[in-house]
Amino acid sequence: MSSEKRSISSRDGDSAADPEKAPTGSPADLQARFPDVNEAKVIRKIDLRVVPVLCALYLLAFLDRVNISNAAVFGLKSDLNLTGTQFNQALVVFFVPYVLFEIPSNALLKHFKPHVWLSFCMFCFGLITLLQGFVQNLSGLIATRFFLGVVETGVFPACFYLIAMWYKREEAQKRYSFFFSSTTLAGGFGGLLASAIGKMDGLQGFRGWRWIFILEGLLTVLVSFILFFTISDFPEDVTWLSKEEKEFVQARLYEDVGTSRRDEPLTVKDVIGVFKDWKIICGGFMYFGLVVPAYGYAYFAPSIIQSYGYSAIRTQLLSVPPWACAFATAMISATLSDWARKRFLFILPTIAISLTGFIILLVVHNNVHLQYGALFLATSGTYSAMPIIVCWFNTNLGGHHRRAVGTAWQVGFGNIGGIISTFAFLSKDAPKYIPGYSICIAFIGLSLMACTIYFFGVTWENKQRERLQAKGAYDHLSPVERKQMGDLDPDYRYFV
Numbered sequence: 001m002s003s004e005k006r007s008i009s010s011r012d013g014d015s016a017a018d019p020e021k022a023p024t025g026s027p028a029d030l031q032a033r034f035p036d037v038n039e040a041k042v043i044r045k046i047d048l049r050v051v052p053v054l055c056a057l058y059l060l061a062f063l064d065r066v067n068i069s070n071a072a073v074f075g076l077k078s079d080l081n082l083t084g085t086q087f088n089q090a091l092v093v094f095f096v097p098y099v100l101f102e103i104p105s106n107a108l109l110k111h112f113k114p115h116v117w118l119s120f121c122m123f124c125f126g127l128i129t130l131l132q133g134f135v136q137n138l139s140g141l142i143a144t145r146f147f148l149g150v151v152e153t154g155v156f157p158a159c160f161y162l163i164a165m166w167y168k169r170e171e172a173q174k175r176y177s178f179f180f181s182s183t184t185l186a187g188g189f190g191g192l193l194a195s196a197i198g199k200m201d202g203l204q205g206f207r208g209w210r211w212i213f214i215l216e217g218l219l220t221v222l223v224s225f226i227l228f229f230t231i232s233d234f235p236e237d238v239t240w241l242s243k244e245e246k247e248f249v250q251a252r253l254y255e256d257v258g259t260s261r262r263d264e265p266l267t268v269k270d271v272i273g274v275f276k277d278w279k280i281i282c283g284g285f286m287y288f289g290l291v292v293p294a295y296g297y298a299y300f301a302p303s304i305i306q307s308y309g310y311s312a313i314r315t316q317l318l319s320v321p322p323w324a325c326a327f328a329t330a331m332i333s334a335t336l337s338d339w340a341r342k343r344f345l346f347i348l349p350t351i352a353i354s355l356t357g358f359i360i361l362l363v364v365h366n367n368v369h370l371q372y373g374a375l376f377l378a379t380s381g382t383y384s385a386m387p388i389i390v391c392w393f394n395t396n397l398g399g400h401h402r403r404a405v406g407t408a409w410q411v412g413f414g415n416i417g418g419i420i421s422t423f424a425f426l427s428k429d430a431p432k433y434i435p436g437y438s439i440c441i442a443f444i445g446l447s448l449m450a451c452t453i454y455f456f457g458v459t460w461e462n463k464q465r466e467r468l469q470a471k472g473a474y475d476h477l478s479p480v481e482r483k484q485m486g487d488l489d490p491d492y493r494y495f496v
Contacts, residue, residue: 102412105154126220133213177334180387188323289447291417354381
């Protein structure tokens with residue numbers, strides 16, 4: 001058993017055939033129950049079948065979401081006669097349905113199998129991206145951006161939720177960060193792809209920015225058919241594990257976070273009950289604060305770099321290295337976080353790196369090389385802290401219900417920050433963008449404060465449970481009853 005929890009003695013009753021009815025006492029008990037299962041081999045199977053496919057899915061989702069920033073460099077604004085804040089309006093409309101439909105989408109994920117729901121969403125956002133290449137005015141752009149938000153709303157929380165149902169907490173951070181780093185890979189890949197596609201300007205009578213939407217949307221549509229057959233469902237449903245291996249995976253997760261309660265329907269009462277926990281609300285603010293600088297950078301980095309005096313092609317190429325640096329930083333932070341079994345300890349330095357980058361961008365305006373270097377700090381710190389925050393919060397929740405609602409809430413509420421970020425960087429503020437950088441710094445501070453509150457809160461709850469347990473306050477609860485409580489189980493200890 002994880003050192004974050006107390007051991008629970010096994011009781012007479014249901015057999016190992018149902019891991020959610022008979023608690024295990026320790027990893028040794030698991031080994032005794034499943035002598036023919038090689039844990040390392042099973043984990044390698046999961047690593048190869050679950051995470052890479054979801055990475056491909058989210059890479060294309062994020063690429064289709066932010067490639068409008070690459071298109072803007074190649075003349076989208078002038079061709080569509082966008083003036084003032086009209087471009088920002090087209091950006092912000094994406095986030096309205098994206099925020100509102102997070103929890104309903106996660107509920108649908110429980111109703112449909114993940115491979116069906118996620119591949120369907122992928123086909124839809126690929127098709128809409130492709131159609132975006134044929135818009136003729138602001139109205140058409142706003143309409144496509146709105147529906148893009150509708151079909152992308154469930155992808156990110158569903159993927160995080162699905163990963164959480166496969167891995168124990170102490171081994172999840174590397175997988176979460178690798179998945180989340182699809183965003184940094186998408187940013188780098190998008191810059192390279194845009195620089196190549198931009199050279200097609202005028203081909204078949206289409207401007208380069210239209211080809212960006214058409215080709216990247218078509219790629220997504222084609223990949224969605226492949227992912228229908230390759231996205232893994234929940235552990236109990238997959239066919240690439242043997243019956244014994246599936247029981248083993250369920251048992252080890254039951255050992256870590258309690259019963260999943262997957263087969264129980266998610267009701268409105270269940271949703272309201274989850275929100276009675278202060279930690280759920282806090283988790284939303286932890287993520288919300290970093291979404292502003294994250295989307296601020298993703299949507300406006302090409303415009304910021306172009307303001308340094310570079311050509312359109314050169315701008316796209318120079319947008320790639322900061323994303324590559326962010327990927328490396330995120331994976332190093334994640335690996336160390338899993339090794340140390342700590343989260344807050346690694347959020348602090350990554351947020352500090354992000355703050356340093358944005359402060360340099362705010363105060364330095366006469367040194368292009370230093371400004372460009374600050375972009376590395378801003379993106380590396382922000383995109384390294386975000387997956388740790390989401391993993392920390394998500395994997396501390398036990399059971400399908402609390403994870404489905406909690407993850408959707410955190411991502412949905414957090415993406416309100418995307419609305420703010422789209423109006424943080426206005427054309428009239430170029431090239432200094434002082435309001436935009438100031439807003440990013442303020443919201444990074446908000447995220448840091450929320451993370452600090454969460455850290456001290458769960459630390460206090462862990463100690464409180466220890467004290468009450470010593471007094472026998474939970475002696476009336478059976479081991480099975482405790483496991484059904486998920487992370488509210490008095491034996492459960494939160495990661496800090």
